[in-house]
Amino acid sequence: MNEDFKKTPAEQQHLMESDNQTEKVDRLLDFFLIHKNTIIAVAVAAIVAAGTLVFLNQRNYSSEEDASRLLSEAAAVMDDGDFRRALDGDASLKGLRELSEIHGSSPSGNFAKILAGDCYFALGETDSALQAYGSYAGKNKNLAAAATAGEAACLLMKKEFTKASASLRKASETALNPALKALYLSDAADASLDAGDVREAATTAGQVIENYPGYASAAKARTLLLSLAPLTGETVR
Numbered sequence: 001m002n003e004d005f006k007k008t009p010a011e012q013q014h015l016m017e018s019d020n021q022t023e024k025v026d027r028l029l030d031f032f033l034i035h036k037n038t039i040i041a042v043a044v045a046a047i048v049a050a051g052t053l054v055f056l057n058q059r060n061y062s063s064e065e066d067a068s069r070l071l072s073e074a075a076a077v078m079d080d081g082d083f084r085r086a087l088d089g090d091a092s093l094k095g096l097r098e099l100s101e102i103h104g105s106s107p108s109g110n111f112a113k114i115l116a117g118d119c120y121f122a123l124g125e126t127d128s129a130l131q132a133y134g135s136y137a138g139k140n141k142n143l144a145a146a147a148t149a150g151e152a153a154c155l156l157m158k159k160e161f162t163k164a165s166a167s168l169r170k171a172s173e174t175a176l177n178p179a180l181k182a183l184y185l186s187d188a189a190d191a192s193l194d195a196g197d198v199r200e201a202a203t204t205a206g207q208v209i210e211n212y213p214g215y216a217s218a219a220k221a222r223t224l225l226l227s228l229a230p231l232t233g234e235t236v237r
Helices: 009-079 083-088 096-102 107-122 126-134 141-157 161-174 178-194 198-211 216-232
Strands: none
Touching (some): 009 083, 009 096, 009 107, 083 107, 096 107, 107 126, 141 161, 141 178, 161 178, 198 216
16 A cells, blocks of 8 residues: 555645645756856846945945035135135135035035035125025035025025025925024015015015914014005005
8 A cells, every 4th residue: 555645634735745845946946057147147246236335335424524524624714704715725725616526416515515605695706606506406405495595695686586586485495494484485575575576575474474473584574564564455463
């Protein structure tokens, strides 16, 4: 009699499962032997990619460290009011322009673009300031808003009030900090008034009061609304 028939159902089931496992192993082995070159190539590529990613992360970290240190040195010169030296640098200082070019993709390199814009603005070089602010490409929302507000300041200097108001609205929408959102929106109301658009100025001031009632900019907006009341015919509460 076949020995398999002497086994219990449980033992027979175990044998079947063992046979199935053996077949699976055999199939996997066959698959590996047939495709071993492809599998090895993929594994090597994965290892190389992982190593490259680690290398790039380390290099980016090192680059940001350097950029941050150099930015601090340039910012200190800027704080002393030497805007031209902060921009151009010299034998002992890496200027903001060069920092922006070399480290422009890093957080500190992007911040250098905004500071360069501030220096150009302080020196009265409005077009260069506009270009510097517009080149900011960092991920920090508050800094992105600051760059847009810098553009607005340049537009105000060029007496392009309507464009400046639109830029300040954009800055308010971009910023994450509610105090900054209120400030930029309030400034947008002022720019609209400078553009001669009383209705837009009043509407924007009302938005500041409604959306940011606890901030200083709301008090400023209320003062603006009160001054416009004789022109708009609206009652300010």
